[in-house]
Structures are given as C-alpha cells and as structure tokens.
Amino acid sequence: MASSIPASSIPDGAARARPGFAAYLLREGRWLASIAALALVLFALAAVVAPWLYSWETATRVQLGSALLAPSPAHWLGTDELGRDLVARVVWGARITLVVAVSSVAIALVAGVALGAVCGFYPGRASSLGMGLVDFMLAFPRTLFAIMLVTVAGNSILSLVLAIGISTIPVYARLFYAPVMAMRRREFVLASRAIGASDTRLLLAHILPNLLSLLIVQSTLSLAEAILIGSGLSFLGLGPPPPTPEWGVMIAGSRAHIVAHPHVILAPGCALFLVILSFNLVGDALRDYVDPRSRGRP
C-alpha cells in the first residue's frame, strides 16, 4: 500500500507546505475518513482517561451475582460471564490495545528504519546480507514467532509487544531501503556532501526528513495491523493473563455465550472492528494527502 509511493515523486519539504490533515479531510469532503479520524481521537482519549472513568477494580473485580446481565442504564453494554461491566472493560481494553500497538510499532519503526536506511545508504555485501535477513524474517510465520517468544518470556503485555514489534521490523526495513538508496544520489544530498556534511548528518538531516510522510502513512497502517495481530495472539492465549481486559482475551472468553448472550462478544468485537477500520480509513486518506499525484482528486 504505502510502499507504492515512489520516493522520487515526493518533493523536498512538501509536507511542510501543505494545509493540515483535518482541513484537507473537510475540504475534500472525505466524510468517512473524517468520522474514522474522530473515532480514533475518541479511542485515544478513552485509552488515556480510562483510569479516571473506571477504576481498575471495576474492570477486573469478579462479581458473579451480576454475571451476563443484558445492557441496561446501570451497565450500558451489559456484563460479562464473571459479572464485570463491559464498558469499563472495553475502555480499559482500549488503553491496553493502544499501549501494545504504539509500543510495538515504535520498536519496529526505530529498528526497521535504522536497518533499512543504513543498508540503503551503504549498499554492498553487508547491506545485501542485512536485507537477506529481513527477507528471512518476512518469511517467518508471526504466530510461530510469538509462540516461541511467549514460551520463553511468559504471558505478558511485554512479550506481546516484543512479538509484534520484532516481527514488524522487516516491513519498515524494506520500505526505507529503496528510497534511501535512490535519494543518496539526489542533487541536494550530493550538494550537502560537497560542503562536507557527514554521513550521519546526510541521513538524519537531509534524507530521512524527506521520507517522513512515508513513515506516517505506514505507521497508521502498522498500528491497525498491530492491533489485529495483538488481539489475535491474545485470543489464542498468548497475550496478557486474566483478569487483564484485553479485547482478544475478552472475545476468547465470551465465545461460549455467542448464542445466548451475544452482547458479551459484541462489545469487544465491535470495538476492535471499529478501531481497525478507522485506522485503515485514516491511513488511506493520509496516503492520498501526502501523495501529491492524488491531490485535487475527488
């Protein structure tokens, strides 16, 4: 998706000259993406203020007396099989999901961009070896990697973050390898080199800032993917242990009640669906926003 942006088409410093993304969305009339962006803001807000809305206690304390209640004014989304309020659990789940997604993408981004940029900047035998390693990692099944990691490190949010983060590194490495390689021969880079700029400076101050838009788009999509993989792994029992209100764990636990009490599985299921859909919609809009060829298109 994002890798289809030819680096050469991105004019130097273009990102700085544009109107804001929000203004762009409204001006272009991209209502779906606008709603998705709003949903993401709400999601992030919920994640941040979760502890002030509901205590950890509310989200995790077992109260069998009120198990499997249907949605009502007291419990907007009802309660789960152990009597815990589903709104509280979904909101806390948002916080955990956000933490897992952001930190795993951060790991992948830093390591992947560094690897891809260095390999692209210094082509040669070592860089071929590095990219070979990246190809190997791409071919390695993510779930299997996660199972191995969890077996060694134990069930926890940290293992989940590491499993997703490490397995996403190749995406960024591949994405940055070619543009960096192309850009190191561009005139403005050569000019800087001629006035004596060091390699580090060339990479950090001249090449990478020009690929920032690429990074933003890819990260939006990676976040959606990280959320999906994270909840998938948790669903399989590779995520944080109970009573942590992780969405995947919640879906796994409520599967048995899908016929008699569908609200229990719908609450985390819909939250997951909406967040991932929103990330993808916003990601698409962002790509159009940063890709100059698509500007002015309806």
Place this chain on the structure above:
Amino acid sequence: MSVRSFPAIAWRAGRALALAALAALPLALPAQTLRFVQGTDLDTLDPAVTRSTPSHIVLRHVFNRLVAWDGPKLQKIVPELADSWTLSADGKTWTFRLHHGVKFHDGTPFNAAAVKANLDRLRDPALGSPNRSHYGPIESVSTPSDDTVVVATSQPMPTLLEVLAEPWSSINSPAAIEKYGKAYGRHPVGTGPYGFKSWVQNEKVVIERNPDYYGKPGKPQSIEFRPVPEGSARVIELETGNADVVTHLPPESADEIRKSGKAELQVVPSSYQVFFELNTAKAPFDDVRMRKAVNLAIDRKAIVEKILNGYGKVPQSLIPPGVQASQSFAPYAFDPKQARKLIHEVYPRGFDGTLVLWTSSGRYEKDRAVAEAVQGYLNDVGLKTEFKVWEWAAYQKTLYRAQPGGTGKGSNDANLWLLGTGITDADTRLRRKLVAGDSSNLTGYNNPKVEALMKEASSEMSYDKRIAKYGEVQRIVWQDAPYSIPLFDQVQLVGVRKGVKGIVIYPDEVVDMTGATLP
C-alpha cells in the same frame, strides 16, 4: 401379454427396485455405524499405560478385565473373564477360575498364561506404567493349570478386585504385545465385543463388532470415535446429525440443544471433582488456618449457578456422591469476613507475597473461568495473585515433574493449581493425593492421622470397616486439615441423537455403547 407391456413392467419393476434400494441405503448404512464425538484425542490405546478417559471409552469396547463393576452405580464387583474366585484364610492368596473358550481378536487363546503375562507386564518397571503402584502388594502370579490363576500378595490386599476392575487391568493378547512391541498402543488386541480397526491421529478411531465374542454381542456393526476440541463445534455435530453421541457439551448450550428437538440431553452425575490444590510445603499454605481461610473465601454456589449454568454441584466431600466411600459433610460456608479474620491471625499485617495460581484451559468444565472467579475471591479477601493459563500437556508435564526441594515436584513454583479427578476407587483416589511420598501427591500434604488410617485401610479385609476408614480420612481432611479448595462436582452433559437408545454412561465419564440401537 402385449409386446409393449413387457418393457413397461420391467421398467416399473426396475424403478421399484431402485427406489427400494435408494430407500434402504440411507437407512441401512448409518444403522451400521455409531458415531461418538468427544473433546480430546486419545494418548494411547495400551490399557496398561493410558490414564485418560477418552482412551478408556474405546478400551471399554475392545477389552475385558478379569472382573468388572456391575453397572454405573458401582454396587458390586461381578465376574467377567474370571468365572469365580476364592480367597485363602490368611487373606493373601487369591485363586481365579477363568472362563473357557475365549479367544483374542488375533486368534490367540485366552488362558492363565495370558493373564500372568498381563499382570507381570503391568508390574514390570521397564514398562513404566503410571498405574504400577496399585499392584505393589502383589508378590507373584502363578498358573497351576490352564484355567487357574493364583495371585499371592505380601499382605492382605483388600483392594485387589477393585484394581482388577480398573481399565488398566484389561487383558491384552500376549502375542500382539510381542508382535507390535513399542507400537502396541496403536494396535490393541483384546477379547472384547469390538475389535480395533484403525486410528488416524486427531481424526478418528474405528472399532468393529467381534463376530466371535464369547459374551453378549455388541449391537452396532462398528463404532467411530472422533475428537472435536471446540465445545460449540461439538454442539453443531450433534444438531446437524453428524454424531450420535456427544460428550462434554458446554453448559450454556443445554437450552439450545433441548429446544432443537434433534437430540436428547442426558444430565448424568459424574465422579469428577474440580479443585485447586494448595502447596502445603511453603508459605502461606503451610499454615492450616490459611488453607481454611481460602476455603471460606469462595462462593461455590455462585460459581455453580453463574459459571456452570447450574450444571454442577457444590462439593460436600473430597469424593462426590455416587462414588465408592463418598461422604457428605456440610459444604464450606461462604464467609469472607471469617476468611479475613483467619488471614489476619496468621499474618497480622497481611500476607505480602503474591500467590501464583495455575490453571488449565478446556480440560475441565469451564476451568479457566472458574479459576478467574477464584482469583477474584482471593483478591477480595486481600490476597495478591498472579495468574497463569497452561496448555494441558505442558501443564501435566510440569506439575508431575520431579524436582529437588519443596514438594519435590514441578508444582513447587506455584501456590495453587487447578486439577480434577474422576477416579472411582476410593483407595486410589485418596492415597495418591494424601499419602506422603506418592508420585501424585503434589501438595506435599503430610498428616500422621491420615497416614495411619490409610495404612490400616490397606490391609483391612472387612469391606465395611475399610470404607469407614476412608470416610474418616475424608472427615479429617474436610473439617480439620484441608489440602485443597474443592470447587465443584462436575455433571456430565451428554447429547444423544433422537432415537438412539441403549447408551450407558458411567460416573467416571466412560460411555458404554455396546448395547446401543440406532433409529
């Protein structure tokens, strides 16, 4: 007859035949095979080695034992391959007279030598049977004649008949054991009403009616056993008519199955009890007051009603009703205040460690959800917990792994862990958990009073007196010195397709389908 009428008649006759054949086909074919679906696949079909119920269900049809229980109520032990038996005055020599004219499925004759070969194999440490300890008091097995087996024990062994009625005492063909060696577990040969036909791992096991069976022949032509791990998938198998008998149905699907009208839901008492064992070898559960406290902290009634949908029972002893030597005491009260008081007595400033709590997921009825509820109750009385969900095979391996120090088991890394047992033989059931040094005693429980009673029971030849001793052991453990948190007695939910009759379900969850008739 006109010229034209002949083809017309022939056509009609042919059509009638074809229709009859068509009508007969779907009726005749399924009537041959009974399809049984359970939650887990088998480990092995070698009766001496397996200790899992899914295997025992298949073995019940393929094998006979020397003696057997008279039915699901387990009232009396009756002859099976042995016609009669006598016990010497000193209580140490048993003489069994064997049934004549019995042949194994491979044609090997069943005789005294075969029985001796089986008992010797079970007792041989080289086989490494997990059930070997039950045969400990047996000193020698001799064969004075072709139809007589004499079992000599070092001390009076009142449990011998009960042990011989266990599935692991099934009599295998010695020739087949010889022939297949290590692979015998995949080619079992017995004397039972059904002969083993095939086993594709994780797919199905097929057994076929033994035409030469010496007893009452089986009714279905063949029986097929399939594992379907997912509870809701098993419900679908039943509702689509894809299976005739389905075990371990999830409690929340009970109403749905009843309403569907496609199957009958049988609710059968089970000998299975699910509990958390407590590590008595280290703090905080080395103090009996802490063990009592956690027992008071759990609302079992809520667990049964809310999590198990009412399909379970609040335990009244370590051995559920309907099983040998079962007692019924007052259930533990749900009294968090008293629990807090007891904890305060032992740890005036509160227990500051974290309780490590292990559970399986999917092995017992709603095990993981129940464990989560228990975690909640423990937190409510001020105990901090750490939760770990295990995959069953790794869980078993870890728990039973010998380890130096502490309880001497892999369980030493945890404070409490969820397990269940369905053993119907009181002696085995209590001994393995409560007698110090037994390889299944994971908690490090060591109580001189219990120890003495179990020792007395092991050579008490009067059945009633022996059962009374097991009763006393249960009382002590229940009222004075618990070793676990009993959570609930399981109830079996078995779905039987409409019109299928003659299924017999035992409390240890073994299903006998020999006499089953299909619609």
